[in-house]
Amino acid sequence: xxxxxxxxxxxxxxxxxxxxxxxxxxxxxxxxxxxxxxxxxxxxxxxxxxxxxxxxxxxxxxxxxxxxxxxxxxxxxxxxxxxxxxxxxxxxxxxxxxxxxxxxxxxxxxxxxxxxxxxxxxxxxxxxxxxxxxxxxxxxxxxxxxxxxxxxxxxxxxxxxxxxxxxxxxxxxxxxxxxxxxxxxxxxxxxxxxxxxxxxxxxxxxxxxxxxxxxxxxxxxxxxxxxxxxxxxxxxxxxxxxxxxxxxxxxxxxxxxxxxxxxxxxxxxxxxxxxxxxxxxxxxxxxxxxxxxxxxxxxxxxxxxxxxxxxxxxxxxxxxxxxxxxxxxxxxxxxxxxxxxxxxxxxxxxxxxxxxxxxxxxxxxxxxxxxxxxxxxxxxxxxxxxxxxxxxxxxxxxxxxxxxxxxxxxxxxxxxxxxxxxxxxxxxxxxxxxxxxxxxxxxxxxxxxxxxxxxxxxxxxxxxxxxxxxxxxxxxxxxxxxxxxxxxxxxxxxxxxxxxxxxxxxxxxxxxxxxxxxxxxxxxxxxxxxxxxxxxxxxxxxxxxxxxxxxxxxxxxxxxxxxxxxxxxxxxxxxxxxxxxxxxxxxxxxxxxxxxxxxxxxxxxxx
Numbered sequence: 001x002x003x004x005x006x007x008x009x010x011x012x013x014x015x016x017x018x019x020x021x022x023x024x025x026x027x028x029x030x031x032x033x034x035x036x037x038x039x040x041x042x043x044x045x046x047x048x049x050x051x052x053x054x055x056x057x058x059x060x061x062x063x064x065x066x067x068x069x070x071x072x073x074x075x076x077x078x079x080x081x082x083x084x085x086x087x088x089x090x091x092x093x094x095x096x097x098x099x100x101x102x103x104x105x106x107x108x109x110x111x112x113x114x115x116x117x118x119x120x121x122x123x124x125x126x127x128x129x130x131x132x133x134x135x136x137x138x139x140x141x142x143x144x145x146x147x148x149x150x151x152x153x154x155x156x157x158x159x160x161x162x163x164x165x166x167x168x169x170x171x172x173x174x175x176x177x178x179x180x181x182x183x184x185x186x187x188x189x190x191x192x193x194x195x196x197x198x199x200x201x202x203x204x205x206x207x208x209x210x211x212x213x214x215x216x217x218x219x220x221x222x223x224x225x226x227x228x229x230x231x232x233x234x235x236x237x238x239x240x241x242x243x244x245x246x247x248x249x250x251x252x253x254x255x256x257x258x259x260x261x262x263x264x265x266x267x268x269x270x271x272x273x274x275x276x277x278x279x280x281x282x283x284x285x286x287x288x289x290x291x292x293x294x295x296x297x298x299x300x301x302x303x304x305x306x307x308x309x310x311x312x313x314x315x316x317x318x319x320x321x322x323x324x325x326x327x328x329x330x331x332x333x334x335x336x337x338x339x340x341x342x343x344x345x346x347x348x349x350x351x352x353x354x355x356x357x358x359x360x361x362x363x364x365x366x367x368x369x370x371x372x373x374x375x376x377x378x379x380x381x382x383x384x385x386x387x388x389x390x391x392x393x394x395x396x397x398x399x400x401x402x403x404x405x406x407x408x409x410x411x412x413x414x415x416x417x418x419x420x421x422x423x424x425x426x427x428x429x430x431x432x433x434x435x436x437x438x439x440x441x442x443x444x445x446x447x448x449x450x451x452x453x454x455x456x457x458x459x460x461x462x463x464x465x466x467x468x469x470x471x472x473x474x475x476x477x478x479x480x481x482x483x484x485x486x487x488x489x490x491x492x493x494x495x496x497x498x499x500x501x502x503x504x505x506x507x508x509x510x511x512x513x514x515x516x517x518x519x520x521x522x523x524x525x526x527x528x529x530x531x532x533x534x535x536x537x538x539x540x541x542x543x544x545x546x547x548x549x550x551x552x553x554x555x556x557x558x559x560x561x562x563x564x565x566x567x568x569x570x571x572x573x574x575x576x577x578x579x580x581x582x583x584x585x586x587x588x589x590x591x592x593x594x595x596x597x598x599x600x601x602x603x604x605x606x607x
Contacts, residue, residue, distance in 0.1 A: 236253075329390065549561070
């Protein structure tokens with residue numbers, strides 16, 4: 001007995017020395033491996049082993065075994081481990097085995113010694129070894145808990161510094177995979193999640209088969225759920241929960257060889273809650289940024305539209321905004337003029353001048369004219385429309401005083417490309433833009449009335465004068481052509497004034513088709529018309545005058561002829577618009593005096 005106490009006292013002394021020297025890392029597995037060697041030395045045993053288990057509720061396969069013999073086989077349930085649950089210890093054939101802890105606790109171990117001691121030593125050895133290993137396990141748990149809470153603090157800080165949901169999820173998965181390499185982790189997220197990162201995700205939806213139902217239950221209840229339907233695996237579903245809702249579900253899969261403990265579930269739940277709160281903050285931040293961007297878009301657009309810009313510039317700006325802000329593939333804007341015709345406004349993409357656009361326009365008009373409401377269709381083929389490549393559509397009417405003044409259309413080939421929030425923003429944008437667009441259209445119409453002759457649709461004389469004055473200040477040269485319809489009084493007397501007006505319209509159309517876009521065709525007064533060619537020399541002016549003269553002579557009905565007087569100016573000479581007009585008028589007078597139906601350049605006949 002005295003020798004037994006001496007061995008126990010020696011073993012205790014070694015325990016204190018180990019605890020002091022290894023105080024930074026008192027893991028149970030490390031302590032067990034050290035203990036087998038010490039037991040063999042102190043008691044002179046032939047072989048010592050310690051097999052550690054999680055609990056008796058799982059198959060009795062140790063999650064680690066420490067042994068002085070590297071070739072010792074892993075014990076199985078058949079070797080009698082369950083008999084120890086009742087007796088606590090046993091001695092057979094020179095081999096002693098005793099329990100450390102109990103099968104209903106978080107963990108227990110079986111210590112086995114072969115030779116080197118008697119039965120009287122067994123209970124005392126078991127008691128002091130149990131105290132030693134329990135102390136080491138307690139220290140290990142405290143150390144793990146401290147590390148976990150430190151990790152939790154750092155991760156929470158990292159979560160909340162990342163104002164991006166994808167980044168939060170990526171950090172959560174990376175942290176869990178590094179801490180629990182034996183488990184599998186997946187994220188159940190809703191269909192509208194469009195992660196830019198490669199995360200282990202699954203869609204969150206109702207499923208009649210298996211685990212997705214449990215995931216949905218965790219999502220709806222906001223509580224942890226477990227699925228033990230598979231014999232060799234356990235699925236744990238932890239909701240990613242914030243203060244205002246649940247944003248997804250974390251799935252943890254553990255197998256029978258690496259069972260998940262309650263403490264691990266609790267820690268994973270704390271991580272999931274931290275991630276859920278961070279996701280909520282990130283979502284609120286992104287929503288606030290989106291709201292600010294939307295308000296800025298509406299404000300900038302309204303500010304731009306109120307600048308009284310030309311309609312072309314206004315619509316170009318609005319189209320660019322819609323395409324850029326909504327990532328639309330096509331954008332079209334239509335305005336209903338006073339005659340009830342829908343006019344395609346400048347700035348619209350080229351698709352809307354093609355025949356392929358007609359089916360979309362008919363589809364939109366049939367709904368907007370009846371309902372006077374916007375249209376948002378995420379999947380056109382699902383609505384029975386399959387006449388084109390574009391599958392996602394938004395259309396918003398331009399309403400003013402209860403009247404339909406036009407509409408805007410945005411298209412994309414990808415189904416569900418536009419969101420409902422995008423649609424509401426387009427509605428708000430068009431609502432704020434409609435009045436400005438109407439004012440811009442009215443201003444354009446008034447300007448057109450002021451600078452356009454109502455009969456021939458050529459420019460007015462005042463507008464022509466302004467263009468010539470501007471050209472003489474900015475350009476280097478130019479040509480003025482004054483035109484008179486020969487014997488026009490006879491046309492009115494013979495056919496009547498209505499036919500006379502028609503002749504004026506015919507000649508005006510010939511002039512418009514014979515000049516460049518930057519040239520100016522105008523009605524000078526009565527049956528006199530005029531053309532101004534900026535940045536043109538006299539030879540070009542003579543060619544244009546002859547072209548108009550020949551077309552009038554050959555295409556008008558009833559047949560008429562014209563006389564033309566041509567004058568030119570150069571920047572090097574001292575000239576004025578009045579002098580330019582006077583020279584052309586004299587040339588025209590000379591053409592009339594010489595027999596009409598000809599072109600005169602200032603004071604000479606053009607051959």
